[in-house]
Amino acid sequence: MGWSPRAxxxxxxxxxxxxxxxxxxxxxxxxxxxLLGATNLMMVLNGLYVLGISTYESEERLPQVLAVGVSMAAxxxxxxxxxxxxxxxxxxxxxxxxxxxxxxxxxxxxDMPGVVSHAVGMLIPALAVYLxxxxxxxxxxxxLMLYAGLFHQLYHSGFGQVRPLFQNPGIWMSNLVTCxxxxxGWALSWLYGIxxxxxxxxxxxxxxxxxxxxxxxxxxxxxTEDVVVALDREGRVVTANQMAKALGQHVYNRTLxxxxxxxxxxxxxxxxxxxxxxxxxxxxxxxxLMHEGRSLTLDVTFNPVWEGERVVGATLFSRDITxxxxxxxxxxxxxxxxxxxxxxxxxxxxxxxxxxxxxxTLNSVNVSAHLVVDRLRASRAVGLDKAVELLRENASRLxxxxxxxxxxxxxxxxxxxxxxxxxxxRESVLEELRxxxxxxxxxxxxxxxxxxxxxxxxxxxxxxxxxxxxxAMRLHAVSFERLGIQLRREYSAPTAAVMxxxxxxxxxxxxxxxxxxxxxxxxxxxxxxxxLRVEQAGERLRIAVADNGVGIAxxxxxxxxxxxxxxxxxxxxxxLHISALSxxxxxxxxxCESEGPGQGATFTLELPLA
Numbered sequence: 135m136g137w138s139p140r141a142x143x144x145x146x147x148x149x150x151x152x153x154x155x156x157x158x159x160x161x162x163x164x165x166x167x168x169l170l171g172a173t174n175l176m177m178v179l180n181g182l183y184v185l186g187i188s189t190y191e192s193e194e195r196l197p198q199v200l201a202v203g204v205s206m207a208a209x210x211x212x213x214x215x216x217x218x219x220x221x222x223x224x225x226x227x228x229x230x231x232x233x234x235x236x237x238x239x240x241x242x243x244x245d246m247p248g249v250v251s252h253a254v255g256m257l258i259p260a261l262a263v264y265l266x267x268x269x270x271x272x273x274x275x276x277x278l279m280l281y282a283g284l285f286h287q288l289y290h291s292g293f294g295q296v297r298p299l300f301q302n303p304g305i306w307m308s309n310l311v312t313c314x315x316x317x318x319g320w321a322l323s324w325l326y327g328i329x330x331x332x333x334x335x336x337x338x339x340x341x342x343x344x345x346x347x348x349x350x351x352x353x354x355x356x357x358t359e360d361v362v363v364a365l366d367r368e369g370r371v372v373t374a375n376q377m378a379k380a381l382g383q384h385v386y387n388r389t390l391x392x393x394x395x396x397x398x399x400x401x402x403x404x405x406x407x408x409x410x411x412x413x414x415x416x417x418x419x420x421x422x423l424m425h426e427g428r429s430l431t432l433d434v435t436f437n438p439v440w441e442g443e444r445v446v447g448a449t450l451f452s453r454d455i456t457x458x459x460x461x462x463x464x465x466x467x468x469x470x471x472x473x474x475x476x477x478x479x480x481x482x483x484x485x486x487x488x489x490x491x492x493x494x495t496l497n498s499v500n501v502s503a504h505l506v507v508d509r510l511r512a513s514r515a516v517g518l519d520k521a522v523e524l525l526r527e528n529a530s531r532l533x534x535x536x537x538x539x540x541x542x543x544x545x546x547x548x549x550x551x552x553x554x555x556x557x558x559x560r561e562s563v564l565e566e567l568r569x570x571x572x573x574x575x576x577x578x579x580x581x582x583x584x585x586x587x588x589x590x591x592x593x594x595x596x597x598x599x600x601x602x603x604x605x606a607m608r609l610h611a612v613s614f615e616r617l618g619i620q621l622r623r624e625y626s627a628p629t630a631a632v633m634x635x636x637x638x639x640x641x642x643x644x645x646x647x648x649x650x651x652x653x654x655x656x657x658x659x660x661x662x663x664x665x666l667r668v669e670q671a672g673e674r675l676r677i678a679v680a681d682n683g684v685g686i687a688x689x690x691x692x693x694x695x696x697x698x699x700x701x702x703x704x705x706x707x708x709x710l711h712i713s714a715l716s717x718x719x720x721x722x723x724x725x726c727e728s729e730g731p732g733q734g735a736t737f738t739l740e741l742p743l744a
Contacts, residue, residue, distance in 0.1 A: 147171055152217055161334065165222045165265060172261055173212045173229055176236075179254075180205055183240075201239030208232030226265035230274050233258050238281055245290045250282035251312045259316055263323035275320040283313040361452035363390065364439070367412060370395055372447065381452075396450075404434070411436035411448040420455070431456045469715075506566045513559050517552055521545065597639060598631045599677060599741075600668050606643040607666075619654050619662045626669040632741050634720050639741075642713045642724070646679040646737050649709070653683030653735065674722070674740045682734035686726065694726055717741075 147167045148156055155166055180202050208228055215225040237258065241249045255278055262271035287305065355362050355375040364372040374382075374390040382390040390396070407417040416437055423430040435451040528535035528542070535542040600623075607621075632639075647664075654662045659682065667678040686694065686701075693699045695714040710724075717724040722741040728734065 143171075150213065150217065154220070155217075162222070165226075166216060168261075169212070169216055169222050169226055169229060169265060173209050173216075176229075176233065177206065177209050180209075180236075201236050204239070205232050205236035208235075222265065226262075227270070230258060230262045230266065230271075233261070234274050234277055237278070242286065242289060248308055250286050250309060251315070255282065255312070256315060256319055259320040260323040263320060263327055268320075268324040268327065271323065272320060275316055279313040279316050282316065283309050359453070361450070363396070363450040363452075364447060365396075365408070365450060366447045367445075369408060378452075407434075407436050408448060411438050412445050414438050414440075414445055429456070430454060431459050503570060506563055506570075509559060509562055509566075513556070517548075518556070521548065521552070594633050595636055596631050597634055597636050599639075599675060600625045600627075600630065602636070602640060603643055603666055603668065603677070606640055606647055617651070617655060617662070618660075619651070619664050622663065622665045624665060624667045624669075626667070627675065630668055630670060630675050630743075632675055632743060634741060638716045638720060642716055642739060643677075643679075645709045645713050646739070649737070650679050650681040650683065650735075653681050653685075655683075657683040657732075670743070671740070673743055675743055677739040677741070678736055679739075680734065680736040685731045685733040686728035686735050687731055688728075691726060691728065695724070 144167065147170050150170050151166055156163065158166070184199070184202055209232060212225045212229045212232070215228065216222060219225065233254070237252065237255050241252060241255075258278060259271060259275040262274040264271075287309065352375075356377075358375070359377060361375070361378040361381050363374045363378045366372055371390050371392055371394045373392065379390050382388055382396075388394070403419070404421070407419055410417050416435070418433070418435045421432050421434055423432055431454070433453045433455045437449045437451065438445045439447040439449055524541065524545075525532070528539070536545060537543070650664055654664060661682070663682050665678070665680040667676070667680070669676050669678075690699075690701060695710050697711040699711075700709075714724045717739055720741055722739060725738050725740075727736045727738070
């Protein structure tokens with residue numbers, strides 16, 4: 135760096151101070167510097183003044199030489215006291231007193247207009263206010279005003295004996311202006327001092343606040359486990375917290391000092407992110423890192439640092455998320471396992487429903503078969519065999535038998551009655567066989583439908599929701615009609631279709647119907663009713679399963695879809711939780727509404743049409 139006059143002057147002034155004085159606060163240190171600077175300058179001026187008066191007659195320059203000698207002695211005392219005393223007050227009093235005395239003694243012998251308006255006199259009030267304060271400074275100002283305005287003219291007029299006191303009004307007016315100038319100099323110095331003190335207080339307050347904020351910020355940065363590094367526009371380190379320094383030492387065997395360049399900033403990907411951050415965009419990336427044969431994952435974020443409207447750098451935040459990524463992987467695996475378990479549980483629930491449905495139908499088949507057997511056993515067909523045997527016995531005289539034998543005469547009427555009874559038996563048996571055939575067809579339909587829905591899982595296909603909802607009803611374990619539950623279908627979109635995983639949607643619907651059936655079975659009200667709605671709401675399809683059963687308490691609504699939460703005695707708490715997860719996987723949502731216990735509940739499944 136080149137030579138600086140300011141630094142050279144301050145160095146010379148500080149050299150005249152003791153070491154404790156150089157460690158004082160800035161305000162006190164500057165008072166010492168001004169005190170010594172003014173003293174040195176006045177000593178130089180006194181030397182020049184002595185050279186200027188060397189041409190005077192001895193009688194004329196004696197008072198001036200005396201004044202210079204007194205001033206030089208006082209200035210020497212100021213230099214000694216300033217170095218030895220802990221406070222600049224006493225040396226300042228001595229300096230201001232010496233200046234005032236020198237000014238008075240130097241101008242008193244001169245009987246010239248305007249001599250009391252010398253620039254040195256104007257300097258004393260400003261210097262006194264700065265070094266001693268406004269009150270002590272006013273003392274020296276008042277002393278000079280009294281001298282300039284009155285005493286100097288009184289002295290040269292011989293106190294009215296040599297010449298009239300007010301012989302020249304212009305001189306008095308000039309001296310009055312001098313007094314006002316001295317007073318104005320003191321006032322301006324006082325105002326400047328007030329402004330300076332207030333500015334200093336404001337500056338100290340701002341610095342204190344800044345130091346406190348900086349301390350809090352440093353405390354926060356040092357207390358976090360994240361790596362925090364501030365970078366300038368060239369990518370050099372401005373500051374780094376202890377975690378960043380420890381990571382640099384541990385991974386790269388170097389300390390991240392100010393001005394250092396991060397080794398992994400040389401990566402093109404990170405350089406691109408850093409340049410984007412310098413353009414004002416927040417950037418975030420996860421980067422892999424190998425250290426001592428161990429794979430690490432770092433979450434790195436670049437935040438731009440603004441100075442007004444200009445980006446002056448970026449702050450790098452980094453965190454080791456290796457354990458979190460491993461936990462996420464384990465959680466994802468657990469989620470997949472849970473979904474698989476749920477899918478198997480749903481398939482088992484559907485299979486159980488199929489078995490119950492088939493079992494109920496087999497009961498009907500069994501009843502119909504027993505009825506057919508009982509009616510065949512009690513059939514009048516045995517009487518027909520007896521009639522045929524009787525005809526065989528009288529085959530040789532069949533005409534006489536029918537006309538003369540009492541049994542033969544009753545035979546036509548018997549055959550007619552027997553024919554009617556056999557016809558009735560035939561109709562009854564056919565009706566039971568028809569019911570038996572319908573039951574067998576129902577079993578075939580349920581089994582084939584279950585096989586159709588369970589054939590694929592995880593495949594997206596176009597599914598007509600009303601038809602799938604009806605299939606879910608047929609797959610259910612117990613017929614709603616047999617339980618006294620009135621079923622209502624409100625399909626405002628009867629042909630609505632969505633692209634979904636058929637098995638997942640069926641599992642959700644079966645679960646909702648099962649919960650609705652339980653809620654209605656446990657309800658004491660006689661008018662049990664289940665309502666199924668399918669409607670289109672914009673770009674989404676809304677499927678609602680509403681019942682007027684036992685309802686749901688308000689405190690349970692928030693936890694209804696949580697894993698493991700159930701209000702059933704034999705429940706496992708997986709059904710609604712997995713249904714909600716499956717709805718999200720299908721791009722939709724599952725919600726529940728209930729006005730409270732005994733008011734029923736409505737589960738609404740929304741799915742995107744596209």
